[in-house]
Amino acid sequence: MDEKKSSVRPFRVEALHTLALFALAIAQPVFSTIGEAPEFLVAHNATPLVIVAFAVGLALIAPLAIIAVEWLVSRIYRPAGKVLHGLVVLVLLGIIAQQVLDRFLDLDVKLVLGLSLVLAVLASLLYWRSATVSRMVSIAAIGALLLPLNFLFVSPASRLVLSKGGDVFGEVSPPKKTPPIVFIVFDEFNPTVLLDENKQIDEVRYPNFAALAKDSWWFTRATSPYHQTVVAVPAILTGKRPDGTGRLPTFTDHPRNIFTMLGGEAIA
Numbered sequence: 001m002d003e004k005k006s007s008v009r010p011f012r013v014e015a016l017h018t019l020a021l022f023a024l025a026i027a028q029p030v031f032s033t034i035g036e037a038p039e040f041l042v043a044h045n046a047t048p049l050v051i052v053a054f055a056v057g058l059a060l061i062a063p064l065a066i067i068a069v070e071w072l073v074s075r076i077y078r079p080a081g082k083v084l085h086g087l088v089v090l091v092l093l094g095i096i097a098q099q100v101l102d103r104f105l106d107l108d109v110k111l112v113l114g115l116s117l118v119l120a121v122l123a124s125l126l127y128w129r130s131a132t133v134s135r136m137v138s139i140a141a142i143g144a145l146l147l148p149l150n151f152l153f154v155s156p157a158s159r160l161v162l163s164k165g166g167d168v169f170g171e172v173s174p175p176k177k178t179p180p181i182v183f184i185v186f187d188e189f190n191p192t193v194l195l196d197e198n199k200q201i202d203e204v205r206y207p208n209f210a211a212l213a214k215d216s217w218w219f220t221r222a223t224s225p226y227h228q229t230v231v232a233v234p235a236i237l238t239g240k241r242p243d244g245t246g247r248l249p250t251f252t253d254h255p256r257n258i259f260t261m262l263g264g265e266a267i268a
Contacts, residue, residue, distance in 0.1 A: 009134065011074055014085050015067045017127075017134070020141035021092040022063035027147050029099060030058060035155030039230040042249055048161045052152060059148040089127055094120035163252060183258075185236075187229050 034040055041051060066088060074081025097119035101112050126133045152161050194209055196202040199220075203210040226232040230249045231242045237257040247253035 011071065011081070013134070013138065014070065016141045017137045018067050018070065018085070018088055018092075019063045019144045020137050021089060021096070022066065023059065023144040023147055024140060025092040025095040025099075026062075027059050028143070031055070031147050031151040031155070035151045035157045038155075038157040038160055039249055041157060041160055042230075046160065048163070051157065051161050055148040055151050059144060063144070086124065086128070090120050090124050093123045093127070096120075097123070159248065160250075163250075181262075185229075185233060 046054070070081055070085050070088065073084050094116050098112060098116040101107065101115055101119075105112075107115070127137065152158060194201045194206050201210040201213050224232040225235040226242045234247070234249050234254050234257070235242050237259070238254050251257075
């Protein structure tokens with residue numbers, strides 16, 4: 001171990017460490033996953049304000065709530081506050097260890113959890129006894145502020161944040177006369193499960209599908225233009241093949257679609 005023990009660090013430093021470890025263990029993986037897949041936010045109708053609130057809540061409000069509990073316990077009985085902070089550090093280090101093991105090793109779940117616990121205990125010992133490790137965690141707290149900024153203004157999700165809500169989701173005037181069209185998308189649906197031994201829809205098991213097929217056109221060999229929903233559905237709605245440009249399923253990236261063509265915002 002190096003230098004003198006850092007277990008006498010003041011509460012403000014412990015709070016900074018909680019913020020840093022929470023950012024590494026929880027905020028960073030979430031921001032990375034959602035930031036690289038903004039279609040998740042589109043699917044949930046997340047407006048720029050909602051996305052900003054989500055980023056602030058995850059990066060700051062959530063860890064500050066944990067810090068507030070630590071502070072309250074420390075005010076009542078300082079040793080108990082130390083124990084609580086130690087448990088928080090152990091859990092967050094365990095989450096970090098589990099993510100690292102999952103990324104680089106293909107192990108059984110039980111083995112991963114066991115190794116994560118061992119690594120978390122060892123890392124906790126270093127955290128409490130090494131002043132150098134303590135300073136490194138303090139420096140890592142900078143990431144608690146940089147992570148939401150990267151998510152909001154640098155990641156692919158920034159296209160949703162920096163766009164006006166109306167531009168992203170579109171505002172289409174309703175048609176003067178409602179077209180007799182019902183559009184239903186069965187996501188990841190295998191139509192072969194509907195068929196009987198004659199390759200026809202089984203009227204006994206699926207009477208409603210069979211009735212629909214009798215009163216409509218059923219193109220048995222039709223397939224989706226793409227294997228991902230976020231690309232296939234815009235292709236269906238616009239009538240254009242996917243071009244591989246990474247467009248989002250938003251009004252901004254697909255202004256000419258069946259809704260604008262049938263509505264009052266038809267685009268030539």
